[in-house]
Amino acid sequence: MSSTRTTPPSPAGTGRSVRRPGDRVFAGTAKGAGILILVILAGVAAFLVVEAVPALTAPAEDIPGDRGLAGYIAPLVFGTLLAAVIALLVATPLAVAIALFIAYYAPRRMAQGLGYLVDLLAAIPSIVYGFWGIFWLAPKLVPFYEWLERRLGFIPLFAGPASTTGRTMLTAGLVLAVMILPIVSAISREVFLQVPSLHREAALALGATRWEMIRMAVLPYGRSGVIGGSMLGLGRALGETMAVAIVLSVSGGITFNLISSGNPSTIAANIALEFPESSGIDINTLIASGLALFVITLAVNMLARAIVNRRADFSGAN
Amino acid sequence: MAKRIDVSDLNIYYGNFLAVEGVNVSIEPRSITALIGPSGCGKSTFLRSINRMHEVIPGGRVEGKIVMDGQDLYGPDVDPVDVRRQIGMVFQRPNPFPTMSIYENVAAGIRLNAKKMKKSDLDDLVERSLRGANLWIEVKDRLNRPGAGLSGGQQQRLCIARAIAVEPDVLLMDEPASALDPISTLAIEDLMADLKERFTIVIVTHNMQQAARVSEQTGFFNLNGVGQPGRLIEFNPTEKIFSNPDEKATEDYISGRFG
Numbered sequence: 001m002s003s004t005r006t007t008p009p010s011p012a013g014t015g016r017s018v019r020r021p022g023d024r025v026f027a028g029t030a031k032g033a034g035i036l037i038l039v040i041l042a043g044v045a046a047f048l049v050v051e052a053v054p055a056l057t058a059p060a061e062d063i064p065g066d067r068g069l070a071g072y073i074a075p076l077v078f079g080t081l082l083a084a085v086i087a088l089l090v091a092t093p094l095a096v097a098i099a100l101f102i103a104y105y106a107p108r109r110m111a112q113g114l115g116y117l118v119d120l121l122a123a124i125p126s127i128v129y130g131f132w133g134i135f136w137l138a139p140k141l142v143p144f145y146e147w148l149e150r151r152l153g154f155i156p157l158f159a160g161p162a163s164t165t166g167r168t169m170l171t172a173g174l175v176l177a178v179m180i181l182p183i184v185s186a187i188s189r190e191v192f193l194q195v196p197s198l199h200r201e202a203a204l205a206l207g208a209t210r211w212e213m214i215r216m217a218v219l220p221y222g223r224s225g226v227i228g229g230s231m232l233g234l235g236r237a238l239g240e241t242m243a244v245a246i247v248l249s250v251s252g253g254i255t256f257n258l259i260s261s262g263n264p265s266t267i268a269a270n271i272a273l274e275f276p277e278s279s280g281i282d283i284n285t286l287i288a289s290g291l292a293l294f295v296i297t298l299a300v301n302m303l304a305r306a307i308v309n310r311r312a313d314f315s316g317a318n
Numbered sequence: 319m320a321k322r323i324d325v326s327d328l329n330i331y332y333g334n335f336l337a338v339e340g341v342n343v344s345i346e347p348r349s350i351t352a353l354i355g356p357s358g359c360g361k362s363t364f365l366r367s368i369n370r371m372h373e374v375i376p377g378g379r380v381e382g383k384i385v386m387d388g389q390d391l392y393g394p395d396v397d398p399v400d401v402r403r404q405i406g407m408v409f410q411r412p413n414p415f416p417t418m419s420i421y422e423n424v425a426a427g428i429r430l431n432a433k434k435m436k437k438s439d440l441d442d443l444v445e446r447s448l449r450g451a452n453l454w455i456e457v458k459d460r461l462n463r464p465g466a467g468l469s470g471g472q473q474q475r476l477c478i479a480r481a482i483a484v485e486p487d488v489l490l491m492d493e494p495a496s497a498l499d500p501i502s503t504l505a506i507e508d509l510m511a512d513l514k515e516r517f518t519i520v521i522v523t524h525n526m527q528q529a530a531r532v533s534e535q536t537g538f539f540n541l542n543g544v545g546q547p548g549r550l551i552e553f554n555p556t557e558k559i560f561s562n563p564d565e566k567a568t569e570d571y572i573s574g575r576f577g
């Protein structure tokens with residue numbers, strides 16, 4: 001009928017040597033992309049290290065603040081971690097609750113609308129959050145901080161004196177929480193929706209209420225996804241620059257006092273604020289702090305991975 | 319404690335689609351009732367309406383009555399959650415909770431009932447349920463391993479153990495062996511013969527030999543065409559269905575002269 005010749009099927013056993021062009025192109029592209037990422041990462045790391053060396057070797061009195069590099073960076077690292085941890089502690093439960101509501105409680109129409117709304121929060125530029133934080137949120141929080149100082153002042157976190165502007169570490173953390181809320185809740189929502197109906201029905205058929213079904217089947221299944229989303233959020237919170245630079249009133253060093261006006265800055269905000277007026281060794285110092293942020297972010301990611309892998313055979317991925 | 323189920327004039331819908339129409343049947347306690355019929359005739363739909371799992375699907379609703387030992391399962395003040403605690407279910411595909419160990423899987427239903435139970439009592443109950451599901455010997459040394467690590471047949475028996483651990487009155491099984499190899503299938507069939515001493519069992523099966531082997535009563539579902547509702551055509555003792563059925567359609571289906 002037709003004169004086209006079909007290629008004979010390759011005999012079994014030689015399958016390894018037969019590579020289709022499509023496979024080869026795909027494998028090459030994937031490998032190339034992987035290598036590119038490593039090269040970029042190595043390039044950034046190398047730049048940070050090289051530029052940080054002068055600050056690492058400089059005598060203590062040449063570093064701004066006269067307390068040496070460690071004395072300069074330590075409060076920044078502390079401030080960065082503190083703000084990010086506050087953001088994470090506030091945002092994660094809220095994001096999980098929103099995701100559960102959208103995935104399992106809200107009527108379908110409403111769920112869609114809510115989903116869009118939350119996603120929209122992610123599209124707002126961080127400088128807008130900064131202005132929102134300083135002009136709207138911070139003044140609103142002042143009475144609350146005064147109340148905290150009066151009632152819970154015995155807890156070091158709320159020792160005060162309460163800031164009169166509201167531009168405190170807690171405010172910065174709350175602004176960051178709102179900023180990372182969309183990413184954490186979007187990822188949580190996706191993993192919650194992916195829980196196979198097989199598992200949900202297993203719980204329901206045992207006589208689980210909706211909430212019990214969520215606890216038995218949905219949350220454990222989505223756990224690693226929620227952690228992954230939180231870590232993405234944490235990454236954003238650690239590196240956030242403008243919002244913190246605008247909101248946080250900086251003066252002073254390491255303190256757990258969340259509601260006073262004497263706060264450590266964060267690495268990223270500090271770089272943004274100081275860089276325009278820096279030169280020489282000051283710039284190297286800022287870059288050294290950037291190196292510290294780089295290391296922190298890497299460490300956080302590795303930690304997240306370790307947590308996700310810890311009970312991998314119970315993950316439901318098999 | 320096994321209970322009897324009386325179904326009268328049951329219509330089952332998916333939204334506006336009438337999937338099953340006019341089912342009238344009485345299911346005897348301490349026996350196995352098999353439901354057979356071609357694909358898509360509504361066997362699963364009917365089975366899931368018995369423990370009110372049907373309404374979990376958006377748009378799923380029923381008309382008519384299902385009464386279990388005098389209790390109207392669709393009565394106005396009946397909580398479907400309570401119904402499901404009394405009527406256990408085993409699904410076509412084994413579905414142990416992937417994030418739980420074998421032990422936790424079996425204990426899952428008891429934990430739901432929120433009864434505080436001593437660790438040793440719970441251990442006993444888990445062992446008893448696993449023995450009841452003929453799985454104890456295979457898993458007793460790895461109770462803390464994930465349930466998803468077992469073979470398909472073992473997973474299905476784990477699901478049976480999970481279902482019987484809460485001592486339901488009725489056990490529904492939707493093609494419990496269709497995803498399993500012949501040896502696992504026989505293991506499940508043997509198990510059903512034991513379980514019927516304690517439970518009312520309703521099993522959907524594609525496999526007519528299986529229905530003939532395990533059940534006392536058999537119901538034949540059929541439908542007249544695509545888009546038509548499924549109906550319970552005949553319900554009789556299994557022996558009669560397989561030797562001398564009342565309906566021509568049943569005979570055609572059983573002898574393979576179908577469609």
Ligand SMILES: Nc1ncnc2c1ncn2[C@@H]1O[C@H](COP(=O)(O)OP(=O)(O)O)[C@@H](O)[C@H]1O
Pocket residue numbers: 332335337355356357358359360361362363364375548
């Ligand atoms: N989730 C669903 N939504 C809508 N229709 C469904 C759904 N599940 C089953 N049906 C329909 O209900 C009818 C009966 O299906 P089912 O009970 O699964 O049949 P069986 O188990 O006998 O093969 C079929 O027409 C099927 O298409």
Ligand SMILES: [Mg+2]
Pocket residue numbers: 361362363
């Ligand atoms: Mg079916």
